[in-house]
Amino acid sequence: MKLGIVGTGNVAYRHFEEFSKIDGVKVEAVCDVNLKNLNLFTEKFGNHLRKYSSIDEMLKEEKNFDGICNNTPDRFHKEVSLKILEKEINIFSEKPLAENYEDAKILTDLAHKRNVINMVNFTYRESSGYQKLVETIKSDTLGSIKHVNANYYQSWLTSNLWGNWKEEDTWLWRLSTAHGSNGALGDTGVHIFDFTINAVGDIQQICANLKTYQEKGDKIGEYTLDANDGFTSMVKFSNGAIGTISNTRYATGYANTLMLEVFCEKGAVKVEFDAERDNKWSTLHICENKNIDEAKWEKIICESTPTNFERFIKSIKSGENDQPDFQQGAKVQKILDMCIKSNDKNQWVDIN
Ligand SMILES: NC(=O)c1ccc[n+]([C@@H]2O[C@H](COP(=O)([O-])OP(=O)(O)OC[C@H]3O[C@@H](n4cnc5c(N)ncnc54)[C@H](O)[C@@H]3O)[C@@H](O)[C@H]2O)c1
CATH class of the missing domain: 3.40.50.720 (NAD(P)-binding Rossmann-like Domain)
Structure with missing residues (x-):
């Protein structure tokens, strides 16, 4: 091929x-x-x-x-x-x-x-711990979803872990709306919203607060540093659950962490990964059955899951389009647009 x-x-x-x-x-x-x-x-x-x-x-x-x-x-x-x-x-x-x-x-x-x-x-669909979380929720063994918490933490604005953001184009375009960046929302928020809705279901309403940590008018070379560097949001899902979803590039101490906690009627599941990449982010934590009364989490190491690259090639061979496809990309994009609208209007907005 x-x-x-x-x-x-x-x-x-x-x-x-x-x-x-x-x-x-x-x-x-x-x-x-x-x-x-x-x-x-x-x-x-x-x-x-x-x-x-x-x-x-x-x-x-x-x-x-x-x-x-x-x-x-x-x-x-x-x-x-x-x-x-x-x-x-x-x-x-x-x-x-x-x-x-x-x-x-x-x-x-x-x-x-x-x-x-x-x-x-x-x-992050490539996390086997995450895929198991999705499977567990969809199997309905934990009952209906009540409360969700999702965070995406990076620290490249407070560290030199991935290089010097003040000098390298690869970071500077991400800070500038004139260079087509939707800030943290478009860069990494897009991941945490995909991560969340693919597991929990569609968001019906959102109330978002975007934040640019740079001072207004700050510039480096051709780049005006005006894109958002982080956001917080409250969400209501179509299935009745509520939750918070947030993201920042200012999370000192965290290189690249995604965490998702889903609290259900009969138990809870969570993933949190960062440096675990080489193990394909394979850990799922679950609290169910008798562990509920002891607030104890069981740690499950999950078998690996195909990469998106493998899914793409398999789709070409079979002619059947696997996920995540453009339709999902567009669905997530709608949420991003509504976050901007909510922030501008300072109010809750409907996604559709
Ligand atoms: N999926 C992920 O986890 C993940 C991780 C990092 C980046 N990304 C995405 O990948 C994309 C690239 O990010 P990056 O960090 O590699 O950026 P980058 O700035 O390091 O690289 C982008 C490259 O594209 C080139 N380019 C610009 N316009 C072009 C054009 N019209 N035709 C051909 N080449 C062109 C640039 O010269 C540059 O070499 C972004 O959309 C980013 O959001 C995704």
């Missing part, structure tokens, strides 16, 4: 490595408007890769792609994805699907019209 990659920055390295692990799958062509990044990438992964400096050139020269990954910054997702879809090529898009619901819907409709496999890389 022949794949292409558009955007050879940070995240593209994992895409290349994960796709290359799959039998019969080969990334053959790569494209980036930044030649330095393009060359760094091919130096690492081999000069046999055919290089292009624009998606138009790549699509013109290359024939018979089985799939293309769109790994460009958020601002370019729509424009690049539209070109891939117009050529009827299966598409693996980085999150967020687009910059707003309207654009996400255009992409979803076109993917359906062109009848191509479409996937959004909601990475």
Whole structure:
């Protein structure tokens, strides 16, 4: 199978490595408007890769792609994805699907019209502990869901763990609305909302509070630091449960932690992972039966679950689109839009 990659920055390295692990799958062509990044990438992964400096050139020269990954910054997702879809090529898009619901819907409709496999890389679906949590909730053994708490913590604004955000473009565009960033909400909030609604069910109403920690007017080079760096939200789910969902880049002491706690009629389940990545974030905690009266949690190590990369390839082979697809990407995008509306109006808003 022949794949292409558009955007050879940070995240593209994992895409290349994960796709290359799959039998019969080969990334053959790569494209980036930044030649330095393009060359760094091919130096690492081999000069046999055919290089292009624009998606138009790549699509013109290359024939018979089985799939293309769109790994460009958020601002370019729509424009690049539209070109891939117009050529009827299966598409693996980085999150967020687009910059707003309207654009996400255009992409979803076109993917359906062109009848191509479409996937959004909601990475944390790859946690086997999380997949077991979803399975446990859906099996209904714990009864109806009452209360939910979900947090996403990163600390790159307070540390040099992933590099110096004040100097590197890969972080600075994430802080600037003019560079197409919806801030923490669009960058990582998108993950925690997917994580939560896929397990718990749809959100009916939300009341969100977005926060930019930089001072108004702060700038570094061409980047105005005006995007939100964190948010808190209260939610009401369609199934009657209530909850809080929050996210910040200012969580000192946490590198990249997602936690989800779901309290049900007959027990509770939770996942919390960070450094556990090499173990595929495989731990689920459950409190049920006689443990309830002792407030004791059982720790379950879960068997691994397919990566999104494997799901994408399997979908191409079978013709059946696995999750997380563009429709889910658009659903999450709607929630992000409603968070912005709620924050601006300072009130609860309906999702639909
Ligand atoms: N799923 C995840 O867990 C995860 C993790 C990190 C990043 N991401 C997403 O991946 C995307 C890229 O993030 P990153 O950290 O790799 O950013 P990055 O800035 O490191 O890399 C983006 C690359 O795209 C290139 N580019 C920009 N416009 C282009 C265009 N029109 N055509 C071709 N190349 C273009 C840039 O030159 C750069 O090399 C973002 O949307 C981000 O939200 C997802």
